[in-house]
Amino acid sequence: MVQATPGEGEKILVLIVDDIQETRENLRKLLQFEPDIEVTGMAGTGQEGLALARQLQPDVVLMDINMPGLDGISASEAIARDVPSAQVIMMSVQSEADYIRRAMLAGARDFLTKPFSSDELLVTVRRVHERGRRVGIRAPVYQPGEPSLPVAASSRTKGNVVAVFSPKGGVGCSILAANLAVALASSGLRTVLVDADLAFGDSGVILDVHGLRTVADLAEHEEDLDADLVASVLSSHSSGLKVLLPPPRPEMAELVQTKTLQAALGLLRAKFDYVIVDTMKSLQDVMLAVLDAADRILLVATPDIPCVKDIRLFFEVIDQLEYDPEKTMLVLNRVDKQVGISAADMENTLKKRVEVTIPLDTRTVIFSVNQGIPFVSREPGKPVSAAILELAKRVRDQLEERETEAGAAAETAGRSRLGRLFNPRQAPMW
Numbered sequence: 560m561v562q563a564t565p566g567e568g569e570k571i572l573v574l575i576v577d578d579i580q581e582t583r584e585n586l587r588k589l590l591q592f593e594p595d596i597e598v599t600g601m602a603g604t605g606q607e608g609l610a611l612a613r614q615l616q617p618d619v620v621l622m623d624i625n626m627p628g629l630d631g632i633s634a635s636e637a638i639a640r641d642v643p644s645a646q647v648i649m650m651s652v653q654s655e656a657d658y659i660r661r662a663m664l665a666g667a668r669d670f671l672t673k674p675f676s677s678d679e680l681l682v683t684v685r686r687v688h689e690r691g692r693r694v695g696i697r698a699p700v701y702q703p704g705e706p707s708l709p710v711a712a713s714s715r716t717k718g719n720v721v722a723v724f725s726p727k728g729g730v731g732c733s734i735l736a737a738n739l740a741v742a743l744a745s746s747g748l749r750t751v752l753v754d755a756d757l758a759f760g761d762s763g764v765i766l767d768v769h770g771l772r773t774v775a776d777l778a779e780h781e782e783d784l785d786a787d788l789v790a791s792v793l794s795s796h797s798s799g800l801k802v803l804l805p806p807p808r809p810e811m812a813e814l815v816q817t818k819t820l821q822a823a824l825g826l827l828r829a830k831f832d833y834v835i836v837d838t839m840k841s842l843q844d845v846m847l848a849v850l851d852a853a854d855r856i857l858l859v860a861t862p863d864i865p866c867v868k869d870i871r872l873f874f875e876v877i878d879q880l881e882y883d884p885e886k887t888m889l890v891l892n893r894v895d896k897q898v899g900i901s902a903a904d905m906e907n908t909l910k911k912r913v914e915v916t917i918p919l920d921t922r923t924v925i926f927s928v929n930q931g932i933p934f935v936s937r938e939p940g941k942p943v944s945a946a947i948l949e950l951a952k953r954v955r956d957q958l959e960e961r962e963t964e965a966g967a968a969a970e971t972a973g974r975s976r977l978g979r980l981f982n983p984r985q986a987p988m989w
Contacts, residue, residue: 570597571688574617576608576634577650578626586621589677596684605629612642618688621671624651624662632662639666646687650675668771690769718749718828719958722836722853724846726869730861731892734924735917735947736837737765739857741933742951744800748832751793751801755820755849756839757812760805763794767931768802770794775806777823778814784822786830798936801831817845824852842876850880854958856887857950862899867908874909887911888957890950893919914953917946 573596577583583601590596599615602608605622606629612620620638624631635647649662652673662670668687671679723736733756740752754760754774763769772792780788793801803823806812827834836849850856860870870889877887889909891902894916902913920943927934935944 570595571619571684572597572599572615572617573684574599574608574611574615574620574645575601576603576605576611576620576626576631577623578603579623582623586680589680590684593681596681605631605634609634609637609641612638612645616642617645619684620645620647621684622647622649622667624649624653635662635666646690648683648687666771718831718833719854720824720828720834720836720849720852721855721857721954722838722849723857723859724838724840724850725859725866726840726842726873727861727866728840730859730866731924732859733761733837734765734928735857735859735890735892735950736835737762738933738935738944738947739951739954740800740833740835741766741796741798742935742948743833743835743955744796744798745936746951748955749830750799750833750835751803751827751831753803753824753827753834753836754805755836755845757805757815757845758809758839760837762802762837763804764931765928766796766800766802766933768794768796768804770802770804773804773806774820774823775811775814777819778816781816781819781822784819784826786826789823789826798933803827815845817848820845821848821852824849828852847880850882853886854961855954856882857890857954858887859890859892860905861893862891862895862901862905864900867900867905871909874911885957885961888914888954890914891916893917895919915946915950917950918942 573590575583575586575598577586580603583603587598587601590598599617600611602611605626608620608622609629611617620635622631622635622638626634629637631649631651635649638645638647647667648669648671649667650671650673651662668690669683671683721739723732723739725732733754737752740750744750752762752766754762757774770793772794774792776792777784777788789803793803796802806815824834824836836853838846838849858870858873860866874887889905889911891905891913893899894902895918900908902916905911906913920941923934923938923941923943927937930937934941935947938944939948
């Protein structure tokens with residue numbers, strides 16, 4: 560495997576913080592012969608480590624989690640605030656999920672379980688450093704009183720939540736959601752993409768967004784979640800799109816409870832025009848909560864029999880949930896006129912209208928994903944990009960039409976009430 564290293568003459572500056580002197584010396588010896596790494600300092604306490612981090616401005620801090628006085632968690636939180644360019648790697652003899660969770664919420668970028676090999680150490684240091692270089696600087700740690708989320712660009716009182724879902728995996732939901740979100744953001748609408756595939760979300764890879772905060776950072780604030788805290792964990796894309804990334808490790812998915820995600824969606828809806836949610840195929844409580852909150856569900860299908868079967872079953876679930884029939888938009892992805900089921904066949908089988916068909920273009924899509932550049936931005940003239948833009952227009956038109964109708968109905972009801980109030984002859988008899 561080719562490892563990324565600093566440029567010519569540059570070195571990764573490492574600070575070691577551990578209360579056991581022997582451990583500090585062993586780590587120094589493991590690193591000292593690497594031409595691209597320099598141990599710039601060592602500390603035996605969290606307080607000393609924090610002071611050295613402020614003074615030396617290291618690239619990477621190797622931090623023991625359990626130390627007397629200022630422990631690794633508290634020291635990491637302070638370093639994330641005071642030395643935002645430093646990437647913390649937490650070390651511990653404990654590897655339980657609670658330790659990992661606490662480390663990540665404190666701002667650590669990786670976790671090493673003692674004892675670890677020299678190869679594990681070197682790979683982790685270089686990987687974390689390279690990740691930090693790509694991002695440029697650590698995302699700000701939440702502080703009370705920081706600027707809140709941006710105000711929605713339109714005059715609507717709340718934005719729309721659009722869930723991109725399929726009961727069958729591998730149909731392209733994540734790629735569709737990312738490109739749809741970029742298309743909306745590029746048109747000037749305040750848009751945020753929420754990656755709710757909590758265990759294996761790919762939005763960061765598809766968009767080449769490597770934020771250092773994720774939805775997992777909201778886990779400990781379930782009871783006091785507010786707009787400022789949600790704003791502090793959002794990452795930015797060059798299109799203007801904001802992204803709420805999934806947890807960095809699959810085992811951290813269970814930290815994000817249904818209540819947390821519901822609250823986050825509500826806060827985002829209040830500040831953005833469109834909240835696009837990339838989902839997982841499971842119908843667990845957290846996904847049902849997303850579908851319940853959605854103003855539109857883009858139900859993504861591919862032209863094959865197994866997918867048609869799963870889509871039919873999901874429509875039965877929708878009926879049981881008593882969703883408004885207009886809430887779901889059927890989207891047929893990877894359409895190839897030479898093979899597969901046509902949109903007409905799909906409609907005849909499901910008795911549902913296919914709103915948009917997206918043509919198969921494997922080369923464009925795969926190249927886009929591998930480059931981390933959405934194809935709606937990179938190749939807007941391609942038919943697959945045109946289809947996504949048409950989908951964005953269809954979603955906007957339908958939701959804005961619904962808002963207009965709702966506003967007109969409310970206005971009519973208001974006039975009716977006022978008429979009864981000021982015209983006794985029209986008042987109901989009691």
